[in-house]
Amino acid sequence: MSHTTLDLAxxxxxxxxxxxxxxxxxxCQDSTSPVDxxxxxxxxxxxxxxxxxxxxxxxxxxxxxxxxxxxxxxxxDGSNVRRLTTDTTKDxxxxxxxxxxxxxxxxxxxxxxxxxxxxxxDGSKPTQLTRMGxxxxxxxxxxxxxxxxxxxxxxxQTDNGFTxxxxxxVINVDGSGxxxxxxxxxxxxxxxxxxxxxxxxxxxxxxxxxAIYRMNAGGLDVHLMVDCGTAGxxxxxxxxxxxxxxxxxxxxxxxxxxxxDGENLPMAVGPxxxxxxxxxxxxxxxxxxxxxxxxxxxxxxxxxxxxPGQTDIASVQRLTVFSPGEAEMxxxxx
Numbered sequence: 238m239s240h241t242t243l244d245l246a247x248x249x250x251x252x253x254x255x256x257x258x259x260x261x262x263x264x265c266q267d268s269t270s271p272v273d274x275x276x277x278x279x280x281x282x283x284x285x286x287x288x289x290x291x292x293x294x295x296x297x298x299x300x301x302x303x304x305x306x307x308x309x310x311x312x313x314d315g316s317n318v319r320r321l322t323t324d325t326t327k328d329x330x331x332x333x334x335x336x337x338x339x340x341x342x343x344x345x346x347x348x349x350x351x352x353x354x355x356x357x358x359d360g361s362k363p364t365q366l367t368r369m370g371x372x373x374x375x376x377x378x379x380x381x382x383x384x385x386x387x388x389x390x391x392x393x394q395t396d397n398g399f400t401x402x403x404x405x406x407v408i409n410v411d412g413s414g415x416x417x418x419x420x421x422x423x424x425x426x427x428x429x430x431x432x433x434x435x436x437x438x439x440x441x442x443x444x445x446x447x448a449i450y451r452m453n454a455g456g457l458d459v460h461l462m463v464d465c466g467t468a469g470x471x472x473x474x475x476x477x478x479x480x481x482x483x484x485x486x487x488x489x490x491x492x493x494x495x496x497x498d499g500e501n502l503p504m505a506v507g508p509x510x511x512x513x514x515x516x517x518x519x520x521x522x523x524x525x526x527x528x529x530x531x532x533x534x535x536x537x538x539x540x541x542x543x544x545p546g547q548t549d550i551a552s553v554q555r556l557t558v559f560s561p562g563e564a565e566m567x568x569x570x571x
């Protein structure tokens with residue numbers, strides 16, 4: 238058999254396998270299912286759960302060729318997909334409150350600025366939280382549910398006009414007490430709380446390229462955590478027990494996990510690939526990591542789940558089928 242014939246045969250096999258997987262996943266995804274993050278895999282079809290009782294994955298996505306991101310929820314196995322926002326603007330970066338009764342997200346207001354909004358677990362009673370007149374990103378509830386940390390791009394006046402810096406801010410859940418935590422002339426992004434609420438990890442290009450840093454909850458005592466070299470690393474996420482950190486390593490485009498108590502040896506989630514892998518979030522038990530990737534044959538962003546320490550491609554499972562749309566920015570319920 239020639240190399241050309243073999244390549245065609247392999248491609249047909251991959252396409253056929255993907256079609257079967259897509260059909261199976263699509264059959265599990267029901268946008269008309271009751272919007273209730275409390276319904277787990279066992280009760281998704283009966284809708285008998287209560288908020289905060291079980292597990293849900295929030296994410297941002299769109300399902301057709303027209304790009305209009307909304308917030309979606311699904312069960313951890315990819316079933317029972319339901320849309321929580323229906324605004325005509327862009328809704329991204331969701332995160333559940335610790336009791337899973339509310340979630341926060343970023344809504345674009347006019348294409349130039351965006352603000353934080355909160356809503357009940359089912360998307361009802363959306364409420365604007367911030368009025369910064371800026372562009373905000375990546376909100377995350379504190380472990381005790383009293384504060385939200387986020388990044389914002391704020392325009393600042395200079396002698397030569399103005400500059401735009403991404404800095405880290407924190408705000409109370411009722412919209413009061415807005416406080417700026419970082420002041421570097423650099424881009425500080427993707428803040429993530431440690432489980433005890435005492436530390437915030439974030440990525441920053443303050444050294445000339447993106448690396449992972451940590452600071453205390455008041456914005457002081459900043460230290461370098463992970464240096465990935467000039468390729469950079471982004472999107473830190475503490476494991477539920479606080480001993481490990483997941484992040485996206487741009488050196489070989491994999492999600493990595495390091496042990497903060499040991500020798501900091503990296504472990505790959507899934508195979509090294511030239512495709513994009515971003516935004517890791519831990520499952521509630523700390524056994525797996527959900528992330529966004531365009532590793533599929535369609536090359537569109539979808540959600541996947543993998544096990545730290547496993548490099549076999551078979552250990553990574555695809556959760557969503559949004560192509561020709563995309564699904565990304567996952568956040569696992571607490």
